[in-house]
Amino acid sequence: DAMVIQNPRYQVTQFGKPVTLSCSQTLNHNVMYWYQQKSSQAPKLLFHYYDKDFNNEADTPDNFQSRRPNTSFCFLDIRSPGLGDAAMYLCATSRGLTTDTQYFGPGTRLTVL
Amino acid sequence: GESVGLHLPTLSVQEGDNSIINCAYSNSASDYFIWYKQESGKGPQFIIDIRSNMDKRQGQRVTVLLNKTVKHLSLQIAATQPGDSAVYFCADFYNQGGKLIFGQGTELSVKP
Numbered sequence: 587d588a589m590v591i592q593n594p595r596y597q598v599t600q601f602g603k604p605v606t607l608s609c610s611q612t613l614n615h616n617v618m619y620w621y622q623q624k625s626s627q628a629p630k631l632l633f634h635y636y637d638k639d640f641n642n643e644a645d646t647p648d649n650f651q652s653r654r655p656n657t658s659f660c661f662l663d664i665r666s667p668g669l670g671d672a673a674m675y676l677c678a679t680s681r682g683l684t685t686d687t688q689y690f691g692p693g694t695r696l697t698v699l
Numbered sequence: 700g701e702s703v704g705l706h707l708p709t710l711s712v713q714e715g716d717n718s719i720i721n722c723a724y725s726n727s728a729s730d731y732f733i734w735y736k737q738e739s740g741k742g743p744q745f746i747i748d749i750r751s752n753m754d755k756r757q758g759q760r761v762t763v764l765l766n767k768t769v770k771h772l773s774l775q776i777a778a779t780q781p782g783d784s785a786v787y788f789c790a791d792f793y794n795q796g797g798k799l800i801f802g803q804g805t806e807l808s809v810k811p
Contacts, residue, residue: 590742626707628788628801629743676742685731685750685792688799690742 589613590691592677598697599667607662607694609677617683618660620652621676623693629676635660636683664696672698707786711808718776718809722789722802727770731792733799734763734774738785746774746787776807784809 591610599605609618617636621629633642635654649671651663664671674693680686712718724732730751735743749756749763749772756763762775772789789802 592742626804628804630801631798634798678742685748687733687745687748689745690735693740693742695740 590677590679590689592675592691592694594694595692596695596697598699599664600699601669602666605664605667605696607664607675607696609660609662609691610658611677611679611689612658613679613681613689614657615679615681615689616657617680617686618654619678619680619688620650620660620662621678623674623676625673632662667696667698669698672696707804707806709806709808711810712779714779714781714809714811716779718774718779718783718807720774720776720787720805720807722772722774722805724770724772724789724791724800724802726791726793726800727767729791729793729800732763732765732772733790733792734761734772735788735790735801736783736785737788737804743788779807779809781809781811783807 589612593608619634620632623629631643632646649665654660674695676693677691678688680688733748734746736746737743747758747761747763749765754765760777764773786804786806788804790799793800
């Protein structure tokens with residue numbers, strides 16, 4: 587049974603056209619993360635929510651935003667996608683911010699035309 | 700560890716052999732380490748973890764070794780199977796800021 591669900595699995599958008607990626611979880615975890623992963627690279631943390639508290643990484647571009655309307659859902663908004671934003675976007679959850687295991691979703695592959 | 704470069708190290712093993720995947724980390728203050736397996740087109744999957752007060756931990760067919768003196772972590776997979784083919788990432792937990800720092804990743808290929 588899926589615990590971290592991402593939709594859609596594949597997303598194609600046009601250069602500059604806003605896009606929203608979705609993540610939901612059935613684990614009732616407090617923390618939800620968004621990572622960007624480019625080909626042959628490790629996941630790179632963009633930001634996370636601890637409950638409703640948002641924590642942005644210092645090097646995350648302003649083009650990337652996130653919303654968490656409730657415990658179960660978290661969204662990644664890319665306001666004006668560029669060609670360099672084509673990547674796999676991974677959502678993860680954990681119970682807390684300490685050494686709790688992070689559980690990843692299957693990812694959304696974003697293509698920018 | 701810190702992710703650098705665009706070319707993943709690769710390891711090719713024969714089915715049934717043991718595999719050893721290595722990882723170096725840079726933050727001497729890290730106290731929690733995790734190995735993730737990522738199959739093509741999927742998200743990372745937790746394999747095993749170890750805390751800094753241990754130097755060895757065993758799971759099903761997997762063993763993680765931690766050498767804090769040289770800041771080195773290894774993952775040993777016994778009797779490697781074709782289903783083990785994937786990219787393996789080590790990650791260490793950076794307590795200030797509460798985030799994982801992923802290493803570069805190693806691509807394991809299992810030959811039948």
